Amino acid sequence: MKTARLATAFLLTLALALPAAAQLPDLQQPPADEPIIELPGEAPDPADPAVGEQPDDPGALQEIAPDVEAIEEPVGPVSPRVDDPEPQIWGNLPELPFIGVPTQGGVNYMTAVGPVAYDTIWVSNFVHVIMALIVIFVTGLLLYCIIFFNKKANPTPARFTHNTRLEVAWTLGPVLILIVIGSFSLPVLFKQLEVPEEELTIKATGYQWFWGYEYVDYDFGFEQFMLQRDELEPAGYLPEHYLMATDSAMVVPVNTNVRMQVTAADVIHSWKVMSFGTMMDGIPGRLNETWFRAEQEGIYFGFCSELCGLDHSFMPITVKVVSREVYDEWLDWAIDQFGGTRPEETVAAAN
Ligand SMILES: [Cu+2]
Numbered sequence: 250m251k252t253a254r255l256a257t258a259f260l261l262t263l264a265l266a267l268p269a270a271a272q273l274p275d276l277q278q279p280p281a282d283e284p285i286i287e288l289p290g291e292a293p294d295p296a297d298p299a300v301g302e303q304p305d306d307p308g309a310l311q312e313i314a315p316d317v318e319a320i321e322e323p324v325g326p327v328s329p330r331v332d333d334p335e336p337q338i339w340g341n342l343p344e345l346p347f348i349g350v351p352t353q354g355g356v357n358y359m360t361a362v363g364p365v366a367y368d369t370i371w372v373s374n375f376v377h378v379i380m381a382l383i384v385i386f387v388t389g390l391l392l393y394c395i396i397f398f399n400k401k402a403n404p405t406p407a408r409f410t411h412n413t414r415l416e417v418a419w420t421l422g423p424v425l426i427l428i429v430i431g432s433f434s435l436p437v438l439f440k441q442l443e444v445p446e447e448e449l450t451i452k453a454t455g456y457q458w459f460w461g462y463e464y465v466d467y468d469f470g471f472e473q474f475m476l477q478r479d480e481l482e483p484a485g486y487l488p489e490h491y492l493m494a495t496d497s498a499m500v501v502p503v504n505t506n507v508r509m510q511v512t513a514a515d516v517i518h519s520w521k522v523m524s525f526g527t528m529m530d531g532i533p534g535r536l537n538e539t540w541f542r543a544e545q546e547g548i549y550f551g552f553c554s555e556l557c558g559l560d561h562s563f564m565p566i567t568v569k570v571v572s573r574e575v576y577d578e579w580l581d582w583a584i585d586q587f588g589g590t591r592p593e594e595t596v597a598a599a600n
Contacts (some may be wrong), residue, residue, distance in 0.1 A: 339484065339498050340579045340586075342569055349524035349549025350493070359523045362545040362570075366526030368437045376430055383426075441526070444540040447508035451499060453512070455518025455531040455553060456562035462499050465510075467580065469589025471528070473497045475563050493550040498567040500583075502576035503546050511537045516558060522551030522568055530555055543570040 348360050361367050397403065454461040456472075463470035473495045476484055486494040501507050511520045513531035521528035525541035543549070551566035571579065584591065 254420060256439050274535045316490070334572060339496065339569075340500065340582050342498075342571060342579060343575060344485070345569055345571065346547045347487075347490075348545060348547035349522060349551070350490070351550070353489075358410040360545075361524060361526065362547075362549075363525045363527075363542045365437070365441050368440060369526045370432045372437050375433060379426060379430065436439050441539050447506045447540060449501065449505055449512065450508040451501070452510040452512070452536075453499075453520045453531065455513035455515075455520065455557065455564070457515050457558050458553075460518075460553075460564060460566060461496075461514075462497075462521070464580075464583070464589065466592055467584055467589040469584060469587035471497050471583070471587055473567065475497070475565055490550070492562065492570050493552075493565045493567070495565055496566040498548075498569040500569045500571060500576060500579050501543060504542065504544055504575050506540055506542050509539050509541060511539070513557075517555045517557035518557045518564070520551070520566065521554040522549055522566060524549045525568075527551075528554055543568075546570050546572060566589060 338475070348362065351359060358370050358373070361370050398406070424571045450465050452463040452465055453468075454463070460473045461470060461476075462473065474497075475492065476486065476490075476496055477493045478488070478491050480496070481488060481490055481494055484494065484496065508529060509520070509529065511529040511531040512535060513533045515533065517533070518531040519528060520531055522541070525543060527539055527541045529537050529539040531537065547570055549568045549570065552570065553561055557564075583589065
């Protein structure tokens with residue numbers, strides 16, 4: 250009787266939940282044309298010279314308030330390339346293999362290309378082995394109880410309620426397991442934070458909803474916006490790189506220790522590139538530091554990994570790892586493009 254009632258309740262719940270689940274919107278495809286939210290507050294004051302005026306240099310507005318554009322048009326990812334009639338491949342970099350890319354249906358980690366990534370994947374595999382052993386042990390215990398202590402096999406159960414030895418064992422056992430895991434995982438955690446002798450410092454700033462990069466040694470920076478579907482091919486990406494490829498890319502030389510400084514301008518973001526084993530929260534008012542060393546030339550994608558608002562999923566990260574020579578050429582291009590300086594120029598000017 251009770252079973253029948255339970256089964257009916259279960260079937261009813263299913264019948265109610267299934268149509269609701271079927272009506273869930275397709276999250277992969279946000280409607281691009283219609284505004285998703287209406288901004289509260291007053292309409293902009295036309296007397297304010299900053300309102301309604303189109304500056305000759307669109308970069309100027311970006312400089313004053315980098316996140317203004319994103320707030321004014323909260324209709325989806327913003328890309329500065331939309332009006333660009335001839336989008337060009339960023340910095341004239343040569344073709345690079347796609348390495349840090351998720352694969353359809355893949356279950357394992359993305360290709361690891363740096364010391365921190367190797368270590369984190371090792372720790373993960375190690376913990377998986379421990380977990381598998383625990384699962385086997387607990388399943389064995391369950392089967393043992395089911396077979397030897399059911400009503401038929403054991404009609405008169407024992408009446409004791411305490412067993413000191415057993416209780417000590419099931420307390421100490423897990424504690425020991427945690428100590429073993431911690432002794433392997435904590436050194437890796439500290440390794441991510443101890444920046445070895447760095448050769449390049451890059452500061453990433455999270456905005457709602459894009460990333461900004463500053464090459465602090467060279468006094469220049471740029472922003473990084475997600476590419477729309479029709480912008481992928483001209484920029485050298487494939488259709489499946491939608492939601493990952495960006496207009497600009499952070500460019501770093503191969504086999505170089507990069508000190509990564511991460512912060513945010515509005516809310517908490519997180520700069521994460523799986524292939525480097527790097528994930529660092531960007532917190533407004535704080536400068537967090539981590540590092541990576543990419544040991545293979547190629548293109549790597551990453552994502553903002555701290556829920557940061559409406560377009561959290563539309564602020565991906567693209568990093569291009571290139572040879573030293575290509576990097577030097579790109580650096581020349583970028584210093585020209587963004588008005589940076591070379592450290593030797595600064596020294597010469599000081600003298
Ligand atoms: Cu974010």
